[in-house]
Amino acid sequence: TTHYLFIVVVAVNSTLLTINAGDYIFYTDWMWTSFVVFSISQSTMLAVGAIYYMLFTGVPGTATYYATIMTIYTWVAKGAWFALGYPYDFIVVPVWIPSAMLLDLSYWATRRNKHAAIIIGGTLVGLSFPLFNMVNLLLVKDPLETAFKYPRPTLPAYMTPIEPQVGKFYNSPVALGSGAGAVLTVPMAALGAKLNTW
Numbered sequence: 001t002t003h004y005l006f007i008v009v010v011a012v013n014s015t016l017l018t019i020n021a022g023d024y025i026f027y028t029d030w031m032w033t034s035f036v037v038f039s040i041s042q043s044t045m046l047a048v049g050a051i052y053y054m055l056f057t058g059v060p061g062t063a064t065y066y067a068t069i070m071t072i073y074t075w076v077a078k079g080a081w082f083a084l085g086y087p088y089d090f091i092v093v094p095v096w097i098p099s100a101m102l103l104d105l106s107y108w109a110t111r112r113n114k115h116a117a118i119i120i121g122g123t124l125v126g127l128s129f130p131l132f133n134m135v136n137l138l139l140v141k142d143p144l145e146t147a148f149k150y151p152r153p154t155l156p157a158y159m160t161p162i163e164p165q166v167g168k169f170y171n172s173p174v175a176l177g178s179g180a181g182a183v184l185t186v187p188m189a190a191l192g193a194k195l196n197t198w
Contacts (some may be wrong), residue, residue: 015069015070018046035130035133035134038094038133039130039180039181040180040184042094042129043099043125043126043129043130043181043185044126044185044188045188046067046070046096046125047103047122047125047126047186047188047189048188048191049066050062050063050067050100050103051114051117051121051122051189052193053066054104054117055114055117055193060112061104061108062104063100063104063121064100064101064104067099067100067101068097071097074094075093077091078093086150087146089140089146092136092140093136095132095133095135095136098128098132099125099128099129099132100125102121102124102125102128103121103124104121106120106121106124114193117193118189118190118193121189122185122186122188122189123182123186125181125189126181126183126184126185127181127182129181130181
C-alpha cells in the first residue's frame with residue numbers, strides 16, 4: 001500500500017511542479033513572446049518528472065501516463081477560462097504526450113537502460129517538444145487579434161504582443177526553444193534519475 005501511495009504522491013506533486021514551471025498554458029497574448037522560456041522550462045520539467053516516475057516504476061509507458069495527467073489538468077484550466085467568457089483559442093493546451101511517448105520508446109527500445117533513457121530520451125524530448133507546440137500554436141486563428149481583443153489585466157509591459165519575425169531562422173522561437181531545450185533536458189533528466197536513486 002505504501003508503495004502505491006508513494007507513486008500517487010510523486011505523480012501529483014511532480015505534475016503540479018511541471019504545470020507551474022513557467023507559463024504552463026499558452027495564453028494567446030503571450031504565445032510568441034514567451035515561447036522560448038516555455039520550451040526550456042516545460043521540456044526540462046517533463047524530462048525530470050517523467051524520468052523519475054518511469055524509473056521508479058520501471059515500466060515503459062509511465063512517462064506517457066504522466067504526460068496524460070498533466071494534459072487533463074491543463075484542459076480543466078482551459079475550460080475554466082472558457083467558462084469565464086474568454087474565447088476557446090485564448091488558451092492553447094501544451095502538447096506533452098508525443099514527447100513523453102518518445103521518452104518511453106527510448107526506454108523500451110534500449111531494454112530499460114536508464115542511461116539511454118536519459119541521453120536519448122532526454123534529447124528527443126528537448127528537440128521535439130518545441131516543434132509539437134509550435135505546430136499547435138500555428139493552428140490558432142488570428143492569435144494577435146485575439147490577444148489585443150482579449151488582453152489579460154495582468155499583462156506586463158514587456159509581454160505586449162508583437163508581430164513574430166518570419167523567415168529568420170536564427171531568430172526563430174522554434175530554433176531557440178529546441179536548441180536550449182535539448183541542451184538542458186539531458187542533464188535535468190539525469191537529475192531526475194539521481195533523485196530516483198535516493
